[in-house]
Each structure stands twice: as C-alpha cells, then as structure tokens.
Amino acid sequence: ATQIVVEARAGPGRAGAGGAARETRRKGAGGDAMDLKGQQLCEALATYLILFSAIVAFLFGIGTQSLRNLFCVYGAGVGLTCLVIIPNWPFYNRNPMKWLPRSLKKD
C-alpha cells in the first residue's frame, strides 16, 4: 500500500493567489491529483483487474483452443483497466486530504 506522509503548510509569501491555485490542484477539481485513499484503491484495482484479465484470457483461450482469442480477451481486459484507473474518477476522491489551515502571517 502506498503510504505518503505529507506535511503541508502554506509557506511565507505563498499565500494569496499561489496558495489558492495549489489548493485547487490538491482538491483534484479538474486536475490530476487523487486523494490518498483513492490512490490506494486505484493501484489495487489496476493490479487485480490485470491479474483477472490474464486468468480469464488464459482459460478462455485454452477452452476455445485459440491463441488469438486469448490475446483479444487480454487486450480487452487491459483496455477496461485503462478506462477504470487512468481518468480521475469521482470515486477516487471521496476522502479528501485534510490540510492544515493556511497561515497568513509573514515572517
């Protein structure tokens, strides 16, 4: 499992516009970032979906005695996995990060 320990504070001189932009990015609104529980879920999904695709593909290939069927099913499984784990779906963002309150003091 991915364990990322993050200590975040808005640094001096970074409050205001810069801080707001980073906060938007952290919320993952329209951006790349997933929250940490979502990342964990994403990695697990990727691993098990691909493993499952490989097993199903192998059994289907042996059952129909066709290598082409095997690789087609595996390719479809990988495609499905890509669809599930690459985009930043909402269900990856159900546990948003709790950041410390921004300090507006300047040193």
Place this chain on the structure above:
Amino acid sequence: MHSTTYRLNAVLTMAFTGLIALCIAIALTEKFHQSSPEADLKLHDVHYFKRMGKNDEAILSFKLKSDLSTCFSWNTKQLFAYIKVEYETKKHKRNEVTVWDKVVASKEEAQVDQTFISKYKLVDNGADLRGKNVTLTLAWNVMPYIGGLYYQDMKFEAALPSQYLKELRNF
C-alpha cells in the same frame, strides 16, 4: 498514482508483465501436448545410382502415407517435416542424409498419401551404398507460436539396390 501520466505508465507496465506471464504459461502448455502421429514410409524406387569419383550418389523416390495432424496443438505454427536416410558404413559409423523436406503449415497439409521423388541427392562420403540396409526416417520439428522447437520422428527400413544403375529411370 498521483498523476494521469503516472497511472498510464503503471497500467502499461503491469499489463506488459502480465503479458510476459501469459506467454510463459502458453509456452509451458506445449509440454503437456500428446501427439499420436501415424506414418508409413516406403522406398518406392531408385532412379539414379552411380559412383561419381570417390562417392556413391543416388536419387530415390518414396511412397508416404502419413497423418501428423495430431502433432498440431493450439500453440503450433507449423511443422518442418523431412526424410533422412540413415546408415552405417565401414568408413563412418553414423551417416544421416536429408533427401526431402516440407513445411507443413496446417493440419490439412499434415495428411499425406503421395508418391514423390526426393528433393536432394543421397551422396555418400565413400562408395559403400550398394546393397546397403538403410533406415528411412520421417522426422519433424514442431514449431510453436510461443515456446521452444522440438523434434519427433518415426523410422522405417529399406534396402538400396545391390548394383549401380546403368541409366536413369523415370519417375
């Protein structure tokens, strides 16, 4: 999994690892494949049999009735079948000469009932072929799509003429 690029990289890497594992599994299935080939190979006729310098030379023809279709598994791309003539002489203990070969690309092509002339001359290193008892071996390499090539054969007996031929015989 913190960015789209990272996730794309991760899924492609995992998918490729899965693909390698699948290929290893497929290659291993070939070990469990049972084949039951049938064949009958006879020496049909000798068309040319002479001594050229130090070496005997011969051109043979064969009657082959065979069914190698069970050698094809789900993972078989083709068979490479060939006929070799094996014999022993005073000069050399073990001699093997390939006189015919064929790429068998499908189960249908593996069912043969034909008489044909050999592709290559049987040339001995020496002049000891007259009246020789030889072993005609129908051998084939199984070539899988994924995995290692392997060898199977079936052996038959034949005898070469006891005298050289004075002229060529037609097939």
